[in-house]
Amino acid sequence: MISNRIILTVVVLLFLSSSTSTAQEKRFAFAFYNLENLFDTHHDTGKYDWEYTPTGNKRWTKDRYKKKINNLAFVIDKLGKPHCPEGITILGVGEVENKQALTDLIRNKHIAKRKFGFVHHESPDARGIDVALIYEAKVFKVLSSKAYPLNKIKNQQVRTRYQLLVKGVLNQRDTLHIIVNHWPSRKDKRNVEQRDYAAKLTKRIADSILQSNTKAKIVIMGDFNDNPDNRSCRVILNAKRNKTDVKKGGLYNPMWNIYKKGIGTYCYQGWWNMYDQFIISESLIAPSGKNKGLAFTKAEVCRFDFLLQKQGKYKGYPLRTFSGNIFLNGYSDHLPIVSYFERR
Template identity: 40%
Template sequence: MTPKKNIRKYHTIAFYNLENLFDTEDDKYVLDDDFLPNSDRNWTPKRYEKKIYKLGAAIASLGPEEAQNAPVILGVAEVENKKVLRDLIASKKLAEFEYDFVHYNSPDERGIDVGLLYQTEYFEVLESESIPILLYNEEGQRDFTRDTLYVKGLLNNEPIHVFVNHWSSRRDGADETAYKRIKAAETVREKINYIQLQEDDPHIIIMGDFNDDPTSTSISDYLMDTDLYNPMEKLLTLYSGSLNYKGEWNLFDQIIFSTNFFDYKKRTHSFASADIFDEYFLTQWKGRYKGNPFRTYAGRKYLGGYSDHFPVYIQLKFND
């Protein structure tokens, strides 16, 4: 990647859970029966195309106004396959940004994966891998979940390491499933420790839907250390978060980064700000759930919204 003469000063790094972005075709290897044209949810090509357009519009505007650009790097969760990502980056609102993506199929039974979208003008992928989260039940059988995506690349020629996560859900109870998210945290931490042995002062970004809040044990005790900073700790309040469950806000969607993003060196990036992207157009406009994320489905009822999560982002300043 050659240096740019007129590089932008601010860059948005974001994460967005896209709420079951499935295509309309039957894949016999995953449990996608709920998202087919003849399913109870009536997931038709028209509805799929509408969701692709809406998500593209949301991503195109994601971030603070001063960035004047869509995210240069965007982690996503709940995507079925490469096809949906190709359709997304080719959609009307995103095509101009010339995104590419990294994606691996995970063993998750629901057939949903994580991925990384990036603007090729600003980010170059050097290497990537899918890191399995090895969980086992009491009988010793593998409990399959989403892999964590690891990507090393150059952001405006600066090497950075990015992790995209979607940790196990709380569906069977937060306490009962906590060990799964702790295992995911330990797995990511091990990889970070390895990178730090291989490189001097590496720049690291960990993003995802952790299904835990910033102060939850998995993150605070098993992932965080003095080398990492979580700006999302200050963003969760009684009145705001990235998702709302039974009237209470959570901030499961987070972006954590290494503390060397606070340093100032020429031709590197420094942390500028962090926020939840909860713009009015992404919210439910009226009724009981006013202000909540405007989701695509409520159970099996089609609402036609964007996602049941708000995106989150950090802004980096390029030090020229």
């Protein structure tokens, strides 16, 4: 009798383990996170990064750098859970200085066990901040990558981030094209035109992929420094608010309806902006359940309580690393976003 009970218990445990494993294989979480000035402590020749050195205005010491790395890794470890028990598979990042900072991040104790890899191309950005794609190597195999520069605008050279295209295979089944962005900032009103040019570049990249394969699965992610209803996203990318409005070969913006609920990723003067967004190709939408392959299910802004300031003038805002030159030991001035996909 006892031996039979033991056998039954083992069978049940194996079944539950198999079910959990199967669910994880079918569900995937992708994220984007603007890391807000993840610089190492060394000056890079030709870059305006002096304030993020030990003798700079930020007093950017190894201790502060390690705290920043640890804080970000702590957040990354929690993204995508509990819907995807192991967490995220893909993470696009913005405002990271170089390969050393990325290496230190993925080797941090909070996420080292995930054995993440990354794709990064050094860009001509004046401050030296780039975009990159971090991925779980056992689930996502990189096939190729390419950096697209934002070329001259009205004969003026723009020293800004590349747009990063990564092609890879998810779980040995689905070929994905991921475009990681960080468009020109809003500090200069003239940058509106630059963001429009950035949107045109993103659209060209996506269109070129779709011309080769009309069923290509494309995920565009990044900090656009524009909202879903701004011209760059609404008109140039023509990313639709509702799935039902997306035509063959079109794009869908799942962040738009979230934004209209008053939710955002970046707070300025009390107003939440949805600068960080996912835009996905029609091939990843399954409104009628007919798509039996990989399909988008939902997106969200991650508003973990610890990511927000608890008091003071900026109560409720993202808890950033610095306020001016005062070290707050926070995370980022942006909140991370996550999108979920599953195989049907």
